[in-house]
Amino acid sequence: MPLPLYLLAVAVCAMGTSEFMLAGLVPDIASDLGVGVGTAGTLTSAFAIGMVVGAPLVAALARAWPRRTGLLAFVLAFAAAHAVGALTTSFPVLVATRVVAALANAGFLAVALTAAAALVPADRKGRALAVLLSGTTVATVAGVPGGALLGTLLGWRATFWAVALLCLPAALGVLAGIPAGRVRGAAGGGPSLSVELAQLRTARLLLVMLLGALVNASTFAGFTFLAPVVTDTAGLGELWVSVALVLFGSGSFVGVTVAGRLSDRRPAAVLAVGGPLLLVGWPALAVLADRPVALLTVVFVQGALSFALGSTLIARVLHEAAGAPTMAGSYATAALNVGAVVGPLVAASTLGTASGDLGPLWASGFLVALALLVAFSSRRVLSNLPADAGR
Template sequence: MPLPLYLLAMAVFAMGTSEFMLAGLLPDIASDLDVTVGTAGLLTSAFAIGMIVGAPLVAALSRNWPRRSGLLGFVLVFATAHAVGAVTTSFPVLFTTRIVAALANAGFLAVALTAAAALVPPDRKGRALAVLLSGTTVATVAGVPGGAVLGTLLGWRATFWAVAALCLPAALGILRGIPEGREKGKATGGPVLRAELAQLARPRLALVMVLGALVNAATFGSFTFLAPVVTDTAGLGELWISVVLVLFGAGSFVGVTVAGRLSDQRPGSVIAIGGPLLLVGWPALAVLADEPAALFALVFVQGALSFALGSTLITRVLYEAAGAPTMAGSYATAALNVGAAVGPLVAATTLTTAAGNLGPLWVSGLLVAITLLIAFPLRTVVAAGRSAEALRQDVRTPW
């Protein structure tokens, strides 16, 4: 894999740390800003909503920008938003900074996904995506738990400052490692943009975007509210939140790495095996969450399965959006973050029910069940292998 791909992953690490870090900080943020944990959880949804709106919007606005300048600008805006968030005492202001940071993240990721796919041969998009997403999974292994520890020791604001600082070496890496200039083949005409947007009407693309969003909703629905499961349900101390986040992150790294080797040629195998296991895992975690050993094991497994299945479906989005070369990354980003927005919103409604802290885990199981019910009758579409390239050669990969 080319070096610039790893430099992009470095920036994704900083942004992934921010996107996931709230899972370990929500109780402290809620207490400091005098809001409920459920309300504080809306910060995750705010970030996701900004990503949903920002991905296609910012990608469309920046599609003719020089690639390096665009990526650098997005990283610097992202850092500034975190610096403002670190000093505010107002929840609405913090909420706003999360939206601004999300817009910057969306623009960066939309460009980076398209750039990553362009850096490798057409049939290796899955591996390129795995390298790029490794920045997110490493964030869950190191960045997010480190942020949780920093937040426990120095307060949640220190974590926001740390994320802003992480953006600086990422910006330097982009400046030195990404060539200036526009993407090869990048279109400048309005009619071409309209043609790319018209790709969204294709049923195959819409299907894999919906499935990717559902799986990510299940992932974020539970991940966002893991902290109270650890401290209240399992009865462990606050520092154990970091341990659980490390286990989830380690699992996600394993999952996205394995899926990266399979999602180009055998996406159906990942979905057929990983889907049912993921479906069983969320209810199992809800039932066994009061047993620390089971909690630790299942969090690792669910992290692996969630990211294996989710990254495979997002790879399918890139293939199915091959007819939208400058907008494909934004479609993949939007699919990821529709789930990230909906998941915590739905999960938060269960916190005040009889299910309590375990409600989000049951919601995740339900979302995966819906995913599989939709996917099964359309399995030949979801598991089509290298899609755009393969379809032109009449290749069909069995479920």
């Protein structure tokens, strides 16, 4: 895989760390800026909504830019937003920086997804996307726990500075390794924006976007509320929460790596085998949650299966949106983040039920079941799902 691809993954790691790190920083931010914890929690919502809205909007605005210009602008804007956030003493300004960071993140990921696919031959797109998305898994394994530790030792502002600094190697990688030319389809060389948006009327594209959103929703539903399962149901100490998160992230790294080698040639097989296993895994996690060894083992497996399916579906979104060369990445990004918004909301609605802390795990199973039901009912559309290498 080309070196610039790994440097793009560094930026994705920084952005993934930023997206997830607030879970451990909200109380300190609330105390420092004189707001309630609930108010400080809206920083997470601001980021997620900015990602969903920003992906297609920013990609459309930047579609005529050369890829290198767009990626560099987005990564520097992301870094600057965190620098301002680290310096501000105003909560509204901090909220604004989160929105700006989300827009930059959405724009960067939308362009990076298509840029990553363009850096390699068609039959290696899945592996290229696996490398890129591994930045998110590394963020889960190392970035988020490291950010939490840094915040504990030096304060939440130090974590914001660390994210900003982590963007600098990626900026250098963009300058050194991304071609300066325009994207095919931008500024007169290919389909117009209206033609690219018309791709959203394609049944198979909409279907794989929906499936990607549902699988990512199931991932975020269980992942977001994993901590109380570890401490209350399993009866482990708070330190084990970090262990569980690292195991989930390690599994996700394995899953995205293995799927990256299979999704180019056997995408249907990955979905057919991984989907039912993922469906079984979430209820199994709920049933075995009071057994620490089993809990931690299944957490690792669920991380692997979730990201194997998720990354394969995102690769399919890019493949099905090949007629939208400047917007395809934004469609994939929007699908991912719709899931990231919906999953925790569905999971949160179960906390007041008889299932208690285990409710989110059952919700994850429900969302996977829904994805499989949609896939089964649309099997004629998905039948003979082609591999990239075959086109």
